[in-house]
Amino acid sequence: xxxxxxxxxxxxxxxxxxxxxxxxxxxxxxxxxxxxxxxxxxxxxxxxxxxxxxxxxxxxxxxxxxxxxxxxxxxxxxxxxxxxxxxxxxxxxxxxxxxxxxxxxxxxxxxxxxxxxxxxxxxxxxxxxxxxxxxxxxxxxxxxxxxxxxxxxxxxxxxxxxxxxxxxxxxxxxxxxxxxxxxxxxxxxxxxxxxxxxxxxxxxxxxxxxxxxxxxxxxxxxxxxxxxxxxxxxxxxxxxxxxxxxxxxxxxxxxxxxxxxxxxxxxxxxxxxxxxxxxxxxxxxxxxxxxxxx
Amino acid sequence: xxxxxxxxxxxxxxxxxxxxxxxxxxxxxxxxxxxxxxxxxxxxxxxxxxxxxxxxxxxxxxxxxxxxxxxxxxxxxxxxxxxxxxxxxxxxxxxxxxxxxxxxxxxxxxxxxxxxxxxxxxxxxxxxxxxxxxxxxxxxxxxxxxxxxxxxxxxxxxxxxxxxxxxxxxxxxxxxxxxxxxxxxxxxxxxxxxxxxxxxxxxxxxxxxxxxxxxxxxxxxxxxxxxxxxxxxxxxxxxxxxxxxxxxxxxxxxxxxxxxxxxxxxxxxxxxxxxxxxxxxxxxxxxxxxxx
Numbered sequence: 407x408x409x410x411x412x413x414x415x416x417x418x419x420x421x422x423x424x425x426x427x428x429x430x431x432x433x434x435x436x437x438x439x440x441x442x443x444x445x446x447x448x449x450x451x452x453x454x455x456x457x458x459x460x461x462x463x464x465x466x467x468x469x470x471x472x473x474x475x476x477x478x479x480x481x482x483x484x485x486x487x488x489x490x491x492x493x494x495x496x497x498x499x500x501x502x503x504x505x506x507x508x509x510x511x512x513x514x515x516x517x518x519x520x521x522x523x524x525x526x527x528x529x530x531x532x533x534x535x536x537x538x539x540x541x542x543x544x545x546x547x548x549x550x551x552x553x554x555x556x557x558x559x560x561x562x563x564x565x566x567x568x569x570x571x572x573x574x575x576x577x578x579x580x581x582x583x584x585x586x587x588x589x590x591x592x593x594x595x596x597x598x599x600x601x602x603x604x605x606x607x608x609x610x611x612x613x614x615x616x617x618x619x620x621x622x623x624x625x626x627x628x629x630x631x632x633x634x635x636x637x638x639x640x641x642x643x644x645x646x647x648x649x650x651x652x653x654x655x656x657x658x659x660x661x662x663x664x665x666x667x668x669x670x671x672x673x674x675x676x677x678x679x680x681x682x683x684x685x686x687x688x689x690x691x692x693x694x695x696x697x698x699x700x
Numbered sequence: 701x702x703x704x705x706x707x708x709x710x711x712x713x714x715x716x717x718x719x720x721x722x723x724x725x726x727x728x729x730x731x732x733x734x735x736x737x738x739x740x741x742x743x744x745x746x747x748x749x750x751x752x753x754x755x756x757x758x759x760x761x762x763x764x765x766x767x768x769x770x771x772x773x774x775x776x777x778x779x780x781x782x783x784x785x786x787x788x789x790x791x792x793x794x795x796x797x798x799x800x801x802x803x804x805x806x807x808x809x810x811x812x813x814x815x816x817x818x819x820x821x822x823x824x825x826x827x828x829x830x831x832x833x834x835x836x837x838x839x840x841x842x843x844x845x846x847x848x849x850x851x852x853x854x855x856x857x858x859x860x861x862x863x864x865x866x867x868x869x870x871x872x873x874x875x876x877x878x879x880x881x882x883x884x885x886x887x888x889x890x891x892x893x894x895x896x897x898x899x900x901x902x903x904x905x906x907x908x909x910x911x912x913x914x915x916x917x918x919x920x921x922x923x924x925x926x927x928x929x930x931x932x933x934x935x936x937x938x939x940x941x942x943x944x945x946x947x948x949x950x951x952x953x954x955x956x957x958x959x960x961x962x963x964x965x966x967x968x969x970x971x972x973x974x975x976x977x978x979x980x981x982x983x984x985x986x987x988x989x990x991x992x
Contacts, residue, residue: 430800432883433893439802441792445785446811449860453826454818456836460829499735506732510725518733520976524740526915527968527975529922531942532961535949536743539750539958546742571739603720625816632819635924635942639949652821656929659828668829671822678817682810685817 457675460668472669481651484562488650489630492569497623499570500577501615507578508585522579525572530635537568538639562648564640572636573626580622584615584692617692621685628681632674747965750958762959770936771944771960774855778927778940779920782860786916787909790867795901797868798875799883809872815864823861824929827854850932855940858926863916870912874905911978918971922964 428435461469472478507519525533541548541558548559558564588611596606634652641648651674658667720728752759762768793812797805815823829835831848841848848854886900902909924942931938933947941964948957 428796428800428802430880432799432880432887432896434795434897435800438792438796438800441789442796442808445789445792446808446864449857450811450814450864453823453830453861454814456829457822457826499739502728503732503736506728509720510729512729514733516976518736520972521736521740523972523975524744524968527918527922527971528744529924529942529945529964529968531924531945532747532922532964532968533743535945535957535961536746539954540742540746546746547738571743574739603724628817632817632822633925634819634821634928639946652819652925655821655825659825659929664829664834667825671819671825674819674822678814678819678822682813682817685813686806686810 454675457668457671460664461672464665464669469669469672472666473673477645477649478651478654478670480646481649481654484565484648485631485651488562488565488569489627492566492573492630493623493627495566495570496573496577496626497619500574500622500626501581501619503574504578504581504585504615508582522575525575530572530633531639533571534568534636534639537571537636538564541567541640559640560642560648562641564642565637565648565650568636568640569630569633572633573630576625576629577619577622580618580625581615584618585611588614614695617688617695621688621692624681624685624688628678628685631677631681744965744969747958747961750955751962753958754955758955759959759962762956763963765956767935767939768941768944768960771939771941772963774852774939775921775941777852778856778859779917781856782863782920783913783917785860786863787867787913789864790869790871790912791897791909793868794871794875794905795897797872799880812865812868815862820858820862820923820925821929823858823926827857827861827926827930831857849930850934851938854930855927855938858930859920859923862923862926863920866916866919867909867912870908870915871905874908875901878904907978907981911975911982914971914974914978918968921967 426435428439464472503522507515507522538559539545541551541564543549543552543557543559545559551558556563558567592610592614593606596610597603601609632652634650637650638653641650643649643653651670655667655670655674658664658670793808796802797809828849831837831841831854833842833849835849837848846853848857882904883896883900886896891899921940922942923940924946927940928943928946931940931943933939933943935947939947941960945957945961945964948954948960
């Protein structure tokens with residue numbers, strides 16, 4: 407931190423001027439850097455490093471053998487499959503909700519707009535028992551679905567319901583500001599040129615909201631893959647059938663298999679890093695796109 | 701969700717050419733409202749209904765229970781420690797990122813977001829690997845008689861980890877948009893760093909700050925996965941409100957579980973209302989929607 411502060415950054419070389427590493431006119435740069443890096447290091451990076459290192463003495467083949475054993479593999483299939491499906495449902499429903507909330511005025515719109523954030527605000531355990539009750543065979547939604555022969559609670563489908571619930575706000579909240587910002591002129595031009603409303607949506611609106619919608623999709627996916635609290639109350643948690651990956655980690659820990667837990671945890675962390683990278687790329691794409699002259 | 705993104709909310713009456721046919725409108729509104737009601741409102745309604753079903757007396761008894769009180773206490777303590785610490789971190793991080801140039805800035809911003817994409821269970825696992833009996837610091841902690849995992853410090857550490865980004869995430873776009881001219885002017889006029897922070901920066905960001913604190917607090921009080929791994933579920937000692945809900949539910953004390961859950965649901969509703977009120981404060985434009 408402060409020991410490196412005297413190093414000049416490469417690439418910005420000016421004769422006789424040594425810029426500090428943290429460069430700016432205002433005071434407090436070093437203190438802020440110290441607090442930020444110290445806190446992130448102690449609270450976030452140290453634990454993350456512990457997971458990676460605890461899985462380490464294994465070589466790649468050994469790591470994969472533990473990470474890809476059948477029960478874990480089945481949990482990946484369930485977790486990633488259901489997360490992708492849930493994020494896809496959120497993508498469609500989220501764009502629809504964002505469009506309706508931004509473009510149409512109807513009674514109760516502001517109230518619904520506020521409620522969109524509920525899955526963020528509601529503790530996951532509460533969401534879990536509520537969804538479990540709602541979709542149970544005698545629940546408000548479970549009973550009619552049971553008549554149709556669809557079982558949700560205590561079945562793999564319960565995972566999908568819970569993950570869709572917690573991911574919904576991501577797409578709505580990323581798409582909404584972009585829909586507000588789209589220049590009305592663009593749509594007017596399309597209309598003047600004879601486009602139908604559907605063509606305008608398809609060729610003008612959709613490309614504009616695409617980066618934001620995909621960012622929302624990816625955020626929902628990232629959240630869904632790691633989700634634990636809301637899922638375990640809705641599904642049966644049966645190994646090979648309805649056991650999500652975070653639950654595998656917990657059972658490994660309960661068996662005192664720290665290495666096994668760390669290997670599965672490290673696999674999930676690698677996915678977290680990859681998805682952060684994708685989110686950054688998508689956001690950069692969105693900024694470039696909205697930065698274009700409209 | 702950025703403050704600047706909402707500036708354009710108010711737009712003139714939609715041109716005729718941009719109006720969707722009435723049946724499309726009606727269909728889309730019905731679809732969206734149905735999704736929101738069945739997906740968001742029903743779970744909330746279920747919590748309140750189930751909590752009150754055995755009657756008010758049973759509800760009051762569930763909330764008056766000693767274990768519930770203790771769980772509430774643990775939850776409040778965890779939030780009261782982690783929120784202020786992450787508030788200080790958020791201000792420092794936003795000050796650093798928006799007021800200075802330095803190499804690796806975008807990497808730093810990504811790292812601030814990292815806790816959002818790490819599974820809460822992996823957070824708990826990490827803390828066990830660090831501070832558990834067999835962890836890196838386990839031997840030292842045991843030798844010195846400090847208990848982290850299966851004790852309050854572990855719960856606090858887990859809560860801090862998952863709430864690290866909230867305040868910083870709100871402040872960074874806000875302070876970026878505001879620029880540093882006012883602070884530089886204050887500096888030129890002879891203010892020192894703390895005076896700039898107290899009299900210029902903090903008043904400018906107070907709404908965003910409050911917004912971040914409210915979101916941070918909601919997550920801190922509601923965190924389940926990470927806390928669950930490090931808690932050990934010791935009744936009256938290491939059980940937070942969400943864990944208390946889980947334990948009651950698994951013991952088939954469904955009504956009591958929903959009664960405690962209703963407290964957390966009310967916290968969520970209060971959070972949403974506060975968000976709503978702050979959103980309105982954020983854009984001081986004339987109120988939108990003059991006609992239905």
